[in-house]
Amino acid sequence: MEHTMVRDKQSAAGAALRIALTVAAAVLLPQLFHAVGAISGTGTALGAALLPMHIPVLLAGLLYGPVVGVAAGVLSPLLSAAVSDMPTAALLPFMVLELGVYGLTSGFLSRTGLHGFTKLLLAQLAGRAARALAVLTAIYLLRNIRLEPAAAWQFVTAGLFGILIQWAVIPLLVKYIQDRRNQHA
Template identity: 40%
Template structure:
């Protein structure tokens, strides 16, 4: 895939990362972003389809652009989400690339779960560092645990939606590093 196509596809994932959360806000449930984690979907897909470096870039830019254009995520959560989503995109792409598992769906699921665990771990670590540096009592690992519990519906959505999309997208030969 040419650099131009990689850039265009990555831009599409970035735009989806801004648009999809806005669509989720039409659901009449409070705090849908924190519960359903819609921004994570496009970033994880970018990592799988475009590779770890594009996943890292799109993961870092998506929450920043969304915050700038829509005010979501709010500024106090933005640095933590930038780090978390950048790690999601990087690790999803990296694991998918380096895991040598012959069964594609197992490889996808394992890469996804590893990306989710590492991303949330880095999120917790960034909260802990901010808590210590800024002497804030409201942040820390408890906030990461609470965010993980609150995000269980979104995690389930990701586990249900992302693997079949990645499997079919890879099988079609449409994306970078496809099996076709």
């Protein structure tokens, strides 16, 4: 009984550490992109196109499961908004939902026998679909929002280049980290 309690405390502490590190990466990485955007004159367009906050959240879900994934997905945009006003208040609820769904979905999919790229693709589709549905819901339920239904499609397609980068980078990082884990196990 006592051994189980110690293991549970270590597991909770490990999850908290993973969440904290993921949130830190998900907040700091976009700041790097915003700094480059400020220097290059592209402003926030670089971050909007490359989606740097999404990478740590997807990795967290794929590597550590749904609890760490969803916590990192929800907390990352909230903390980022608190420290940098990015994402803006208008975009914050949509990002919290999208990244939360990314983390949750990728976390559940991490427990399946699906190919790594398939897990990533399904998580991306779920997160983007949740965001599009939220935007459409906001447009139709909150009639005073000045958005056209086409805005939902724009939110989905805005980061296509970032999604391509995720396809190239995330499966390789997951494989590398899992291989390293297996070597030390």
